[in-house]
Amino acid sequence: MWSEMKFTLNTFAFITLTCAYQDILQLTATDYAPWSHQPVCTEHLDAINSRLCVYTNATFSNGRGISIFTTPQIADEVAQLLPFQDPAVLASHGINPDDGPWYVQQLPGKGMGVLAKHDLHRGDRITAYTPYLLAHMENVLSTMEREHFLRIAIDQLPAASREHYLSLATIYGDPSVVVQDVVKANAFEMQVGGQMHLAISPETSRMNHACSPNAQYYLAPDILTHFVHAARDISKDEEITISYSPPYKPHRARQQYLLDAFHFTCSCSRCRNGEASDMALEEIDALQSSLRDWSADSTATVKQAETLIQKYKEEGLEAFLDVAYGYAALTYNAVGSVRGTKKYAKLAAEAVTLKYGPSAPDLQMWTELERNPQGHSSWRWRKPVK
Structure with missing residues (x-):
């Protein structure tokens, strides 16, 4: 699984992929709609009985863009979803706004965090954003093979979205696998086409963890959107938090999970109470x-x-x-x-x-x-x- 990726600084053998993938299949159709780029695919993968391809729509949601690394069958299903059929539907539902009731700030010992611009009440919507990247949760490709395709996915996004993605926190800090490093530190799981995918929405990814979070999130695959709402009243300038770990696990189990999965030790109020x-x-x-x-x-x-x-x-x-x-x-x-x-x-x-x-x-x-x-x-x- 992706959580078991091994990153080493001597993996610049990445360049050998040019030779290893001389036979990469590229679709030959002249019309790739709704994709703005010609999909780039792996060879057939027996383990999933399909190829995996990079599909990008650089104009998605008024130029926010989206890239999906998935099977051709799932890509066809995604292309039938309402946001692709009606480009105005996201904006009409307040999704991907230019501004919201939150701001990002550096927090001591936490890196970047999200804080409330004004008082919020339980049920208030905080964020609603589509992912820049959706990546099939396969366990077939090697780390460097996967990085090759995911880099294509990110490179094909509009410049602002690409830079936003690459500005997110990483765990290992290895530039040779930076796209996957961002995935590991920031992804949420979204089921698309009957298969789990990893979704990276930077606005939500900036929210830090608490075992007693003041916000709750859910993902809506039908409109490819990650929603976050206030779970209790939140004061102006208070940090907005969500839970990365199962809330009913004992203190030590939660701590171990967060250390193994995200490489940090939680110091929230529940963990301090132990x-x-x-x-x-x-x-x-x-x-x-x-x-x-x-x-x-x-x-x-x-x-x-x-x-x-x-x-x-x-x-x-x-x-x-x-x-x-x-x-x-x-x-x-x-x-x-x-x-x-x-x-x-x-x-x-x-x-x-x-x-x-x-x-x-x-x-x-x-x-x-x-x-x-x-x-x-x-x-x-x-x-x-x-």
């Missing part, structure tokens, strides 16, 4: 275990549901409240409280949208539960506990 944070996670797990017990002798109560929500907030896990709100909605419904059910079903719907977008898998369930509590199978499943 053992106390782990104890809170144990309480959260115990509460959730009780609330998901639907047996006849279940002792789950609405008080436990309210406590669970409070624990999430105390741990700074507002970005993941869809889970706690969902437990609360079902628990209130199980004791026949229409008011409580409607309140938390609505909050669960809002939270799951914040986390997964408007196509969130559970959104319809929470919307329907808010509309008709009595119609759900959980209605009065448990007796109220006083």
Whole structure:
């Protein structure tokens, strides 16, 4: 996998690729629409039963540009997406704006970070940008072969986008593999055409990690956009953070994951609390275990549901409240409280949208539960506990 790339300073054997790829296949069609450059492809790769090609549209989104390293079949599917069929759709939805409610600044011990220009409230949109680069998560090409094609992808972008991409943070600092180094330090996973791709949107990539983030993100493959919204109120000039690691892992596991994957040690509030944070996670797990017990002798109560929500907030896990709100909605419904059910079903719907977008898998369930509590199978499943 890409996380296992080995970078060495003596890998300038890159130039030998000219010989190794004399037989690179280049498409001969005279019309490459919607691509602005003739796609450049590898030879057939048996492991994925396809070639991989660089597809670039330098005029995409009013000249922002996009390059995709993927299979011809997936490229054809991408070309049918709305942003390629209707060039105005991104701007009409406020995607790829020239400005936003944030700014970038050097932060002590963190490098570049993103801060709020003004006060933000939970649910406010912070960023919405398409990636400069989408790269198939293959594990077939050698590091230098992959670098060859990804360099073509970046070189074919408009100059401003190319420079923006290359200004992003790297991990290894090896100029011979700089494009992949940027990918490793800044990529998010986006499923396109049924396959996972790595997506690099510099505006979002500038956001640093926190185990108790004040923002939440999701990726929308249908419009090739990475969205970030405020997960709780954010003050003017406060740093905007997202989570790179699973939030429910114990302190040491989170630290090890971040060290292995991103080569840094987290010093956020949860990590500074260490053992106390782990104890809170144990309480959260115990509460959730009780609330998901639907047996006849279940002792789950609405008080436990309210406590669970409070624990999430105390741990700074507002970005993941869809889970706690969902437990609360079902628990209130199980004791026949229409008011409580409607309140938390609505909050669960809002939270799951914040986390997964408007196509969130559970959104319809929470919307329907808010509309008709009595119609759900959980209605009065448990007796109220006083």
